Amino acid sequence: MHLSGDDMLxxxxxxxxxxxxxxxDVPLAVHGELPATIDGVYFRNGPGRFxxxxxxxxxxxxxxxxxTRLDLAGGQVRYTNRFVxxxxxxxxxxxxxxxxxxxGTNLPGGLFANLFRLNFKNAANTSVRWxxxxxxALWEGxxxxxxxxxxxxxxxxxxxxxxxxxxxxxxxxxxxxxLPFTAHPYLDAESGELLSFGLVSGAPNRLMLYRIGADGVMxxxxxxxxxxxxxxxxxxxxxxxxxxxxxxxxxxxxKSVLGLxxxxxxxxxATDRPMQVLLLPRTPGDDRPVLLQGPPGFVFHVAGAYDDxxxxxxxxxIRYGAYPQFDALEDLFRNPPDGAMxxxxxxxxxxARRRCxxxxxxxxxxxxAFELPVTRPGVCGExxxxxxxxxxxxxxxxxxxxxxxxxxxxxxxLVSRDFDADLVGEPMLVPGADGDEGWLLSLVHRVxxxxxxxxxxxxxxxxxxxxxxxxxxVPVGFHGCWVGREALPDSSGD
Ligand SMILES: [Fe+2]
Numbered sequence: 001m002h003l004s005g006d007d008m009l010x011x012x013x014x015x016x017x018x019x020x021x022x023x024x025d026v027p028l029a030v031h032g033e034l035p036a037t038i039d040g041v042y043f044r045n046g047p048g049r050f051x052x053x054x055x056x057x058x059x060x061x062x063x064x065x066x067x068t069r070l071d072l073a074g075g076q077v078r079y080t081n082r083f084v085x086x087x088x089x090x091x092x093x094x095x096x097x098x099x100x101x102x103x104g105t106n107l108p109g110g111l112f113a114n115l116f117r118l119n120f121k122n123a124a125n126t127s128v129r130w131x132x133x134x135x136x137a138l139w140e141g142x143x144x145x146x147x148x149x150x151x152x153x154x155x156x157x158x159x160x161x162x163x164x165x166x167x168x169x170x171x172x173x174x175x176x177x178x179l180p181f182t183a184h185p186y187l188d189a190e191s192g193e194l195l196s197f198g199l200v201s202g203a204p205n206r207l208m209l210y211r212i213g214a215d216g217v218m219x220x221x222x223x224x225x226x227x228x229x230x231x232x233x234x235x236x237x238x239x240x241x242x243x244x245x246x247x248x249x250x251x252x253x254x255k256s257v258l259g260l261x262x263x264x265x266x267x268x269x270a271t272d273r274p275m276q277v278l279l280l281p282r283t284p285g286d287d288r289p290v291l292l293q294g295p296p297g298f299v300f301h302v303a304g305a306y307d308d309x310x311x312x313x314x315x316x317x318i319r320y321g322a323y324p325q326f327d328a329l330e331d332l333f334r335n336p337p338d339g340a341m342x343x344x345x346x347x348x349x350x351x352a353r354r355r356c357x358x359x360x361x362x363x364x365x366x367x368x369a370f371e372l373p374v375t376r377p378g379v380c381g382e383x384x385x386x387x388x389x390x391x392x393x394x395x396x397x398x399x400x401x402x403x404x405x406x407x408x409x410x411x412x413x414l415v416s417r418d419f420d421a422d423l424v425g426e427p428m429l430v431p432g433a434d435g436d437e438g439w440l441l442s443l444v445h446r447v448x449x450x451x452x453x454x455x456x457x458x459x460x461x462x463x464x465x466x467x468x469x470x471x472x473x474v475p476v477g478f479h480g481c482w483v484g485r486e487a488l489p490d491s492s493g494d
Pocket of ligand 1: 183184233234300301478479
């Protein structure tokens with residue numbers, strides 16, 4: 001379907017309208033046949049409030065975190081939604097106005113309202129993950145918030161029994177005594193451990209590395225000093241390595257501290273310069289970190305990684321040739337720059353020869369717009385050739401993503417389903433049993449209808465099995481998780 005820049009901007013404006021209601025355990029009417037074997041809960045997070053005190057956030061990533069809970073059992077669906085009640089959200093609710101700067105929004109009032117204001121809002125809006133009996137709302141610039149998995153009530157900021165505290169923090173003087181924690185932790189399905197990181201700016205900039213055991217206990221964090229400033233959203237984990245793709249970035253601290261620009265406006269990512277590929281041994285030992293030159297561009301998401309028999313790390317990433325300027329939507333959608341579309345690429349990183357090379361996935365997959373990749377959970381470091389994600393039909397130049405894709409990287413085969421002007425959400429895999437691929441769940445924003453549907457597709461061929469209309473419009477969101485019934489506490493559901 002051809003969409004003009006104006007069509008896309010209208011769709012995005014509708015899909016980023018604040019949601020006002022919070023509902024609890026509402027049964028949804030299901031159309032089609034929802035397989036009765038789907039038994040569990042789909043949690044998803046995303047920005048839900050896009051303005052405060054009459055001031056709209058200037059960047060779509062700044063909206064307050066809003067979590068949806070879809071409980072699927074016996075062919076029925078029940079729906080709950082809640083905002084994440086962070087300390088900043090509660091303070092702004094009480095004040096009825098913006099009190100904190102955000103990633104892409106300064107406080108109203110110009111320079112003096114923002115001068116030396118470094119206590120940014122934890123938006124808690126990027127992902128929601130389940131691990132060791134905890135449901136965590138995640139935002140990479142701050143600490144996780146723990147939610148009740150049955151009610152979505154916000155329970156507390158999660159510091160992992162103090163392990164996430166900054167060393168030598170003096171709470172009376174520091175605005176953020178907890179270390180940041182990525183929205184993309186990696187769950188090793190075999191060991192049950194959760195591996196994660198946080199990027200701490202300073203001199204030097206540091207990657208904090210976290211390991212949380214299957215019992216929920218966090219080890220003391222490791223840290224790795226970076227040789228320059230960078231910005232990283234996701235990482236890869238194999239049996240041997242933690243791998244980070246670090247774009248060439250600069251941050252104008254003076255402009256940000258003085259309030260002359262927003263944090264994102266102070267960030268400059270040179271996508272024409274090579275990224276650094278940083279390999280850190282997964283467990284501290286004899287292996288030394290490896291730093292080598294990768295391709296130019298920028299990567300938000302890693303789709304998968306494994307160690308091959310030649311000792312290389314093979315990495316599927318979603319690469320942008322140009323950093324998408326979501327704070328300048330009109331330009332991005334009316335006059336998209338070359339490189340604005342996310343593309344799937346396979347890289348082979350050879351630590352012995354200190355080389356990174358691109359491997360072909362075939363012309364069809366390399367031309368594909370592809371984002372928010374999802375794979376079947378499995379043994380860490382094993383190749384998982386089937387990827388699911390969202391994207392766009394061929395020929396679209398702006399990142400208005402209306403398609404769900406299934407990609408087989410072993411054969412180069414693509415299956416795709418487009419939803420015309422409707423914006424699709426991350427496809428969450430509900431794995432099937434006995435070799436069955438299972439189903440994908442996606443929240444699809446019905447543009448022009450003021451409605452969001454849960455759409456259930458058969459993962460193998462993307463045929464639509466069932467839809468369930470949510471009681472209200474839910475803005476487009478980011479990431480979530482599927483939790484099978486057996487993993488949930490007894491009080492959850494029903
Ligand atoms: Fe992400």
